[in-house]
Amino acid sequence: MNRFYEAFIIKPGHKVDLSRRNPDETFDFKDKEAALELLAKNNHRIARLQNDLYSEGKQSLLIVLQAPDAGGKDGTINNVFSAMNPQGCRVQSFKTPTSLEQSHDFLWRVHPVVPRRGEVVIFNRSYYEAVLIERVHKFATPEQLEYRYKAINQFEELLEHNGTRIVKFFLHIDKEEQLRRFVRRLKRPEKHWKISANDYPERQYWDDYVEAFEVAMMKCSTKEAPWFAIPANCKWFRNLAVSQIILETMESMRIRLPAPSVDLQETRRLAAIELSRQRHERKNRKPAAKK
Amino acid sequence: MNRFYEAFIIKPGHKVDLSRRNPDETFDFKDKEAALELLAKNNHRIARLQNDLYSEGKQSLLIVLQAPDAGGKDGTINNVFSAMNPQGCRVQSFKTPTSLEQSHDFLWRVHPVVPRRGEVVIFNRSYYEAVLIERVHKFATPEQLEYRYKAINQFEELLEHNGTRIVKFFLHIDKEEQLRRFVRRLKRPEKHWKISANDYPERQYWDDYVEAFEVAMMKCSTKEAPWFAIPANCKWFRNLAVSQIILETMESMRIRLPAPSVDLQETRRLAAIELSRQRHERKNRKPAAKK
Numbered sequence: 001m002n003r004f005y006e007a008f009i010i011k012p013g014h015k016v017d018l019s020r021r022n023p024d025e026t027f028d029f030k031d032k033e034a035a036l037e038l039l040a041k042n043n044h045r046i047a048r049l050q051n052d053l054y055s056e057g058k059q060s061l062l063i064v065l066q067a068p069d070a071g072g073k074d075g076t077i078n079n080v081f082s083a084m085n086p087q088g089c090r091v092q093s094f095k096t097p098t099s100l101e102q103s104h105d106f107l108w109r110v111h112p113v114v115p116r117r118g119e120v121v122i123f124n125r126s127y128y129e130a131v132l133i134e135r136v137h138k139f140a141t142p143e144q145l146e147y148r149y150k151a152i153n154q155f156e157e158l159l160e161h162n163g164t165r166i167v168k169f170f171l172h173i174d175k176e177e178q179l180r181r182f183v184r185r186l187k188r189p190e191k192h193w194k195i196s197a198n199d200y201p202e203r204q205y206w207d208d209y210v211e212a213f214e215v216a217m218m219k220c221s222t223k224e225a226p227w228f229a230i231p232a233n234c235k236w237f238r239n240l241a242v243s244q245i246i247l248e249t250m251e252s253m254r255i256r257l258p259a260p261s262v263d264l265q266e267t268r269r270l271a272a273i274e275l276s277r278q279r280h281e282r283k284n285r286k287p288a289a290k291k
Numbered sequence: 292m293n294r295f296y297e298a299f300i301i302k303p304g305h306k307v308d309l310s311r312r313n314p315d316e317t318f319d320f321k322d323k324e325a326a327l328e329l330l331a332k333n334n335h336r337i338a339r340l341q342n343d344l345y346s347e348g349k350q351s352l353l354i355v356l357q358a359p360d361a362g363g364k365d366g367t368i369n370n371v372f373s374a375m376n377p378q379g380c381r382v383q384s385f386k387t388p389t390s391l392e393q394s395h396d397f398l399w400r401v402h403p404v405v406p407r408r409g410e411v412v413i414f415n416r417s418y419y420e421a422v423l424i425e426r427v428h429k430f431a432t433p434e435q436l437e438y439r440y441k442a443i444n445q446f447e448e449l450l451e452h453n454g455t456r457i458v459k460f461f462l463h464i465d466k467e468e469q470l471r472r473f474v475r476r477l478k479r480p481e482k483h484w485k486i487s488a489n490d491y492p493e494r495q496y497w498d499d500y501v502e503a504f505e506v507a508m509m510k511c512s513t514k515e516a517p518w519f520a521i522p523a524n525c526k527w528f529r530n531l532a533v534s535q536i537i538l539e540t541m542e543s544m545r546i547r548l549p550a551p552s553v554d555l556q557e558t559r560r561l562a563a564i565e566l567s568r569q570r571h572e573r574k575n576r577k578p579a580a581k582k
Binding site: 047055057074077078081082083084085086087088089090091093122124175176179182183186189190192193195196197199200203257258259260261262264267268270271273274275278 | 338346348365368369372373374375376377378379380381382384413415466467470473474477480481483484486487488490491494548549550551552553555558559561562564565566569
C-alpha cells in the first residue's frame with residue numbers, strides 16, 4: 001500500500017509540474033465501496049495510534065492542508081479525522097490575518113497554536129498562505145517571498161527538533177472540477193453559506209496559484225516535513241490516499257506507551273489496603289441496615 | 292426520552308443529596324446493546340446539529356465535565372464526542388494551574404479558551420476546580436469560595452449573553468466503583484500511565500469531595516447553565532445519558548442555516564459565464580490535440 005506514499009510525495013529539491021500529475025487518479029480502485037472499506041480500516045488504526053501518541057506524550061503530529069477553493073479541505077477533515085478522539089486532536093483554521101496579526105511576522109500567529117506533545121493538529125490552511133495568496137496577489141516582494149520559504153523550512157525544523165512530525169497535503173483538483181463544485185453549491189441551499197464573493201474573480205488567477213503551489217512544494221518539501229500532492233477530483237480516493245499516508249507516517253513514529261510514573265509495587269500495596277478497608281466497612285454496614 | 296433530562300438535572304436553588312441518587316441507575320436498559328444502538332443514533336443526530344451550528348456561526352455550546360478521579364471523563368469524551376467533526380469541536384483540559392496562571396484570578400486562564408461562535412467546546416475539568424479541589428484542600432478561605440460561586444454564575448451569564456449555551460455534567464460514581472477502576476488499571480499495562488501517586492491518598496477526602504460537588508451544583512445550577520448528575524457506574528448508560536441530554540440541548544437551540552452572504556442571482560450569472568468560457572476553451576483545445 002505504500003505506493004500512495006511513493007506516488008504522491010514531492011521529492012525534496014525536485015521541480016514540481018502539476019500538469020503532469022493526474023487529479024483524476026484513482027489507481028485500480030474502480031468504485032467507492034472498496035475505498036470506503038479500506039478507509040474505515042485505516043481510520044480505526046489511526047484512532048488507535050492517536051490514542052497511543054496521546055498516552056506517550058512525547059511526540060506530536062502536524063498535518064498541513066492546502067488546496068484551491070472548493071478543493072476539499074473541510075471534507076477531508078470530516079472524513080479522515082472525525083475518527084480521532086477529539087481529546088488530543090485539534091483543527092486550527094487560518095483566515096485572513098487580523099490587523100494585529102498583520103502587525104507581526106507571518107509566523108507569529110502560528111507558533112502559539114502548534115501541537116503540544118501527544119497532540120495531533122490539523123492546519124486548515126496555514127503559514128503557507130504567506131507564499132501562496134500573498135505571492136499571487138503580490139502582497140509580498142520577490143525578496144520577501146525568497147526569505148519566507150527559508151523561514152518556513154527553519155520553522156518546521158524547530159518543530160521537528162521538539163518531536164513534531166509534519167506532513168503536508170496539497171489537494172490537487174483541476175479548474176474544471178472547481179467550477180463543477182461551485183455550480184453544485186449553488187444547487188444545494190445548505191451549502192449556500194459557503195459561497196464567497198471571491199470565488200469567481202479568483203479563478204482568473206488559477207495558473208498563478210498553480211505556480212505558487214509548485215514553487216512552495218519544491219522549496220519546502222523536505223525529508224522531515226514532506227509535501228504530498230493528492231489527486232483530489234475524486235473525493236473518496238482523496239480521503240483514502242490522505243488516510244493511508246497519515247497511517248504510514250504514524251506507524252513510522254515508533255510510538256511507545258510510557259512507563260508508569262508511579263511505583264506499581266507500592267500502588268498494589270495501597271490497593272490491597274483499600275480493598276480490605278472497604279470489605280471491613282461493608283461488613284460493619286450490613287448489620288446496621290437490618291435494624 | 293426527555294426523562295434523562297428531567298431525572299438528572301439539578302434544579303436551580305435546590306439542595307443536592309448525592310446519597311439519594313443511585314450511581315448504578317440504568318432505567319429499563321437491561322443490556323449494553325440497546326443502549327449502544329440508541330447512542331449511535333444520537334451521535335449521528337448530534338453530528339448533524341454540530342454541522343449546522345458551525346455553518347450558522349452565531350451560537351456556541353460549552354460542555355463542562357467534572358467527575359471524581361476515574362469517573363469516566365476521558366471515556367465519555369471518546370464515546371460521545373468522537374462522532375463530531377473535529378473542525379468546530381475542541382476539547383480543553385485543565386491541569387494544575389501553572390505559576391503564571393496562579394498569579395491571576397481563577398477565570399483568567401479560562402476566558403481565552405471559551406467557545407467562539409459556531410464551536411462546541413468540552414472542558415475536561417474546568418473553573419469548577421476552584422471550588423472543588425481548592426475547597427477540599429482548603430486552598431481557599433470560606434469567603435473566597437463564597438465569592439467564587441457568585442463569580443462563576445456571573446461568568447457563565449456573560450458567556451450566555453454572547454450566545455453560548457452551557458451544560459455541565461457531574462459523572463456520579465461511588466467510592467467502591469472508583470476502587471474497582473483503580474484496581475482494573477493495575478491489571479492493564481496500557482493503562483498504567485494513567486495511575487497517579489495521588490489516587491489512593493485522595494480517597495480519604497472522598498466525603499469532602501462529595502460535599503464540594505453538592506454545594507457547587509446547588510449554587511451554580513441555573514436555568515441557563517444547568518448541572519446534571521449522571522449515574523456513571525455503568526459506562527454505557529453514562530454515555531447514553533450524556534448524549535441524550537446534549538442532543539436535547541442542541542435541538543432546543545433553534546439552529547438556523549445562515550442566509551448566503553452573496554447575491555445568488557449574480558453568482559449564477561458568473562457561473563454561467565465561466566461555464567461557457569470553459570466550453571469554449573475545451574472546443575479550442577481539442578483540434579490542437581489532434582495535430
